[in-house]
Amino acid sequence: MVKATVIGAAGGIGQPLSLLLKQNTLITDLALYDVVNSPGVAADISHINTPSVVKGYLPPDGGLEKALKGADIVVIPAGVPRKPGMTRDDLFNINASIVRDIAVGIAAHAPKAFVLVISNPVNSTVPICAEVLKKKGVYDPKRLFGVTTLDVVRASTFVAEAAGQPTDSLKFKIPVIGGHSGVTIVPLLSQTSPSVSLDQSTVESLTNRIQFGGDEVVKAKDGAGSATLSMAFAGARFASAVLEAASGKGSSQPEYAYVDLTSESGGKEVASAIGASPAYFSVPVTLGPNGVEKIHGLGKVNDYEQGLIKKAVEDLDGNISKGVSFVESSKL
Known part of the structure; x- marks a missing residue:
């Protein structure tokens, strides 16, 4: 029996994410929570003939507690979306409070759950979650993840296009490390597998497109939203990888996620390789029954990538300090 909870299930990411999770046969109980409309989303997808039983919850009558109680995995797309001209950091003041309060609920009602943070700015909201969980005495760095899978998905798609093989994007594997916002997103195009020959101009153009791919969507939607569908796909993909690993059927291939570098000893090697020691960094990780099983090294990085x-x-x-400071100044 596996219970998955989506916090922010009625939003632009939450609805397609909930739909995709309903199709995951590992999930037997799907709890959808939001401040509005979640019972309607639950009723809609509950008609799909897959194993999970779906229930929607609202804030009244302890809705958050009911949604979280007994959860094995909590996925958090809650918050306001980006609008034209906004960066992820512009979202901080609103989304920081939302994520803090969700983390308080998780600490009380699902302290052993895997927590997958999608709410932007991820570079700051993951530290917010961590600090709340620390203050509540239930922090397990192996079970907290910032979802950066969309950066990996975009890299595969864009490199396949550049290589003239747009229909073969699934075969391209590109490490994407760092964070989940603008220049903090670092695609290691020199390690593309299978290898492709790219001149420096193309490398720089692709790097910029991967870093700021979200802006393409915001512009194309003309103020009507941000990257919701692709983010839902990426979130569901990573959630599936976590659940498969928890069931003992995980892949030997690493996933990329924004994690606490102290969660596994390999984090020290990463810090040494980059010549710095940020508390959180998106790295290749092997997932296991308890979350982060191993943090892998970054491989051979060229001079251009070192600059990135x-x-x-x-x-x-x-970004990290901003999240930590926010919790320090909060009354929990």
Whole structure:
């Protein structure tokens, strides 16, 4: 029996994410929570003939507690979306409070759950979750993840297009490390598998497109939203990887996620390789029954990529400190 909870289930990411999770046969209990409309979303997808029983919850009558109680995995797309001209950091003041309060609920009602944070800015909201869980005495760094899978998905798609093989995007594997916002996103295009020949101009253009791919969607939607469908796909994909690993059927291939580098000893090697020690970094991880089983090294990084990493770390330090400071100044 596996219970999955989506917090923010009625939103632009939450609805398609809930739909995709309903199709996951590992899930037997799917709890959908939001401040509005979640019972309607639950009723809609409950008609799909897959194993999970779906229930929707609202804030009244202890809805958050009921949604979280007994959860094995909690996925958090809650918050306001980006609008034209907004960066992920512009979202901080609103989404920080939302994520803090959700983390308080998780600490009380699902302290052993895997927690997958999608709410932006991920570089700051993951530290917010961690600090709340620490203050409540239930923090397990192996079970907290910032979902950066969309950056990996975009990299595969864009590199396949650049290689003239757009229908073969699934075969391209590109490590994407760092964070989940602008220059903190670092695609290691030199490690593309299968290898492709790209001149430096193309490398720089692709790097920029992967870093700021979300802006394409915001612009194309003309103010009507941000990257919701692709993010839902990426979130569901990572959630599936976590659940498969928890069931003992995980892949030997690493996943990429924004995690606490102290969660596994390999984090020290990563910190040494990048010449810095940010508390959180998106790295290749092997998932196991308890979450992060192993943090892998970054492989051979060229001079251009080292420069990207340096810029990423500079931004990440500020992003992380902002999240930590927010919780320190909060009354929990």
